[in-house]
Amino acid sequence: MTLTGIQKAALLLTTLDASTAADLLKGQPQQVVQKIAFELSELDLKGQTNTEQASEVVQQFFAELTRPQSGELHIKQFVNSLLQGSAGKEKAKELQNKMQQAVIQKDPFVIISDASPIHLASVLQNESPQAIAIVLSEISPKLGTEILSRLDEQKAQMTVWRMAQPATVSRQTVLRIGEMVHKRLAEMQSEQVEAGQTPEEDTSTANLRKIALVLGGLNKEKRDAFLETIEGKDDEAADMVRALMVTWEDIPRIEDKSLQEILRQVEVSTMAKSLQGADAIIAAKINGNISERMKEMIEEEVSLMGTLKKKDIAEAREAMVQPLRDANKAGDLEFIEEDD
Known part of the structure; x- marks a missing residue:
């Protein structure tokens, strides 16, 4: 992809440690800090950042002064350090919220694409086939396939038919639907937290499912031995693994x-x-x-x-x-x- 000037500047800052980058931005208007941090977040969400790309930017502008870092670019951590270093902790959270809202308004599907297929399908299940078709047209084919497989058969068929029709809605309408879906996803997450179903618990279940799949590939003798080991430390976890072996x-x-x-x-x-x-x-x-x-x-x-x-x-x-x-x-x- 061709980078804009602000995107190149943002990538350039990632080659510096957060403290040095913050020193460079001290005294700059908050709008400048917010704009650079926004570009970093958007590039990361879209998966358009890598060390090779950052290296090219460095070579273009500061080849004799800086060196590109090895390893992955931890954009989110960098943005947090950058905001706290240049704007102070009190302003950092405010700026982060503004950044998130800016991303949602510009392209809510960037965030929707990171949603759990189960949660996204649950939100879309009650929407019209036309609205679902619009969402599926904006996300990756792989995620779209997972969503379709979780919808009831009639709605899935109508959605596919809608996707095959010529586009008749404006970009503004598409973005408005995206904002609505994102809002409902956020509400669902909030309801789960209130009900005691935390993201950590979701992650724990996912990890146990992985263990179940691994053990399921072993012969009975080895599988039972591993399960006994788990049971000796956590009966509940062992029972969950057994249940998750077959769903x-x-x-x-x-x-x-x-x-x-x-x-x-x-x-x-x-x-x-x-x-x-x-x-x-x-x-x-x-x-x-x-x-x-x-x-x-x-x-x-x-x-x-x-x-x-x-x-x-x-x-x-x-x-x-x-x-x-x-x-x-x-x-x-x-x-x-x-x-x-």
């Missing part, structure tokens, strides 16, 4: 024969509830491993059901997954081997 989302990864044996044990009403609003790939996996008679019974059960609460669906899915976990614990569950 609802893992069903497509299970070998057909193993899945068929378990599905025969599941009640029709439970299966019917669990399939409500299920991802297409999961529904296809289940339907492909039950008899035609079972499918007819499920369809009949669904026709008699009213609107289900999310809690009821979640409980039904948990009831379906539990025998899979039991089979996995006994070493009787086979997973499809993924290609390297």
Whole structure:
């Protein structure tokens, strides 16, 4: 990418330690500090900074005076040090808030693109297909695919159709939708904190899931040995790892024969509830491993059901997954081997 003058100046400052950079900015108007810090934040959020790029800037302007640093550019830490050093701690937080608002107003999708797929899909689920299509057109294809897979099938299909239509909305409308989505994501995060579900807990669960996936690839003897070690230090963590070894989302990864044996044990009403609003790939996996008679019974059960609460669906899915976990614990569950 071609850098502007202010972007080059911002990158140049990253080659200096925070103290020296702050000394250079002392006495400068806060607007100047804010503008440079804003450019640093935006470049970092868009992933457009690297040591090679910074090195080129240094060579252009200060080849004989400075040297580019090795390693990654820790932009966020640098911005924090820069703001506190040049504007003082009291003003630093105020400037950081202004920077964030400036980024949101200029391009809210830069921040939205860093959101959890689960959270973003939850926010978009209640939006119109047109609004969802606009958001998906502004984020990466990979994230867009994850979002589509989490929407109900009809809404996902309508969204894809909308994306295929010629753009008829102004850039201002696109940005307004982006600001609205960002606001709702922020509200969701705030609600989770109030409910006691902190980011740290989300991270802890994610780490335990990684452990579960690693242990799941071992033979039963080694897996049980590791689980016993974890259990000796933290019973709750061990139970969580066992549960996370097999989740609802893992069903497509299970070998057909193993899945068929378990599905025969599941009640029709439970299966019917669990399939409500299920991802297409999961529904296809289940339907492909039950008899035609079972499918007819499920369809009949669904026709008699009213609107289900999310809690009821979640409980039904948990009831379906539990025998899979039991089979996995006994070493009787086979997973499809993924290609390297």
